[in-house]
Amino acid sequence: MAVARPIIGAAIGGWANDRYGRRSAILIADFLFFTGAVIMASALAQLFSSLVEFCWTRCWNGIYDCPSLHFRGFSCKNPRCPCQYQWISHYWRPVPLLSHQLGLYQGVPALLQFSLMLLLPESPRWLFRKGREEEAKAILGKIYPADDVETEIQDLKESIDKEILEEGGSEKINLIKLLQTQTVRRGLIAGVGLQVFQQFVGINTVMYYSPTIVQLAGFASNQTALLLSLVTAGFNAFGSIVSIYFIDRTGRKKLLIISLFGVVISLGLLSGIFRETTTHSPIVIATESSFAAYTCLDYSSVTNAVGWDCMKCLKASHPDCGFCSSASDKLLPGSCLISNSTVKDLCHKSHREWYARGCPSKYGWVALIGLTLYIIFFSPGMGTVPWIVNSEIYPLRFRGVCGGIAATANWISNLIVAQSFLSLTQAIGTSSAFLIFGIISVVALIFVLIYVPETKGLPIEEVEKMLELRTQHYKFSEKSSGPLEKSQEM
Known part of the structure; x- marks a missing residue:
């Protein structure tokens, strides 16, 4: 539900921007988000988090997510605003849900933005x-x-x-007529395509499930996995800051291509490392007498368990089983035991590591490097540029509606990927899951090369002319001329 709630807000946000204006829509969204944060904090503080109340407040907050798309049309055509929004969202995302204070923390950016928005004018257009x-x-x-x-x-x-x-x-606005308008239709292909690919290259599987991925790489400790996932989120925030610097120097399309090229390499590395981890996990040996009563039922019922290793142990399901490593070296043969808190504590008291998600591996640190590279390449390009392009590519009359369509497509894609990731890894393995994301990234790279225009330095009027003239955009830059160029420079 936490992933699904912004879909409604994104759909409403585009209409609100056209109906009430950019400034008013952002102010309303900030108010709703802050109100939702206070209600949520109050519910958590009172230990009352009923499904209805929690979902209702999160839906309020979901409405807040959409107006950021329209910052650029606000006054001075500054593409850094979506980058700053991206940075703020990733800065607050890694904070774990530890107490009711988190609800109040979430309201701080909305309150700050509301105060600053009061000082800014409405969009002249x-x-x-x-x-x-x-x-x-x-x-x-x-x-x-x-x-x-x-x-x-x-x-x-x-x-x-x-x-x-x-x-x-x-x-x-007639949606059928909107789709029949050539410039709008071509803009939607580029804008919606970027938003869908942003999610289907797997970013939020890394952000939502980074502790799980770290454990799948062979790090058993929950605390270690959480700490490393926070470091990953920090790189995401840092990458958004980098985007603020390069977005007007490098250009949107070049930044996207560099980003996707790095993402493809990183996902290939992750796929290879997880395959190595899966195929070379420690073998399972006969359980020692101290653990005999807790032997995994699937393992004990097999007449010939020679082929059993850690990965096969973790896939046992009657009941769920875990791997207790050797006391001398976690890479040596260990025991396959029933997975529960009692057995886990017993394993730790014997100075052994307990694995319930991934298996011990000497290449786990390489997987962390792959995750870090993935974030470093993703966040400056695919993390921010899709939002910037969507704020530049549509005629003003259709910008609110088209922006809402693109944002809704983004969150629907987010929901699909986030909800299917764990099932996908269980069905085909983590290595194959990352391989699929890598293949999608290659398709996204081809899509950007063909369908996404370079909007750097172009006024809205010239972007419309460019979309009207051609569908495919192989060039990396466009030059404005005459009064429009002078206006854009100012």
């Missing part, structure tokens, strides 16, 4: 569309030098008049 031209002109006068204000106002007015003439002045 949105104001023009609503007929509030004087307000829009006043805001543009504060953003641009006096010599360029009239040119910017005229260009903006002509662009909006053209949109109204082509699409009509009605506030209602």
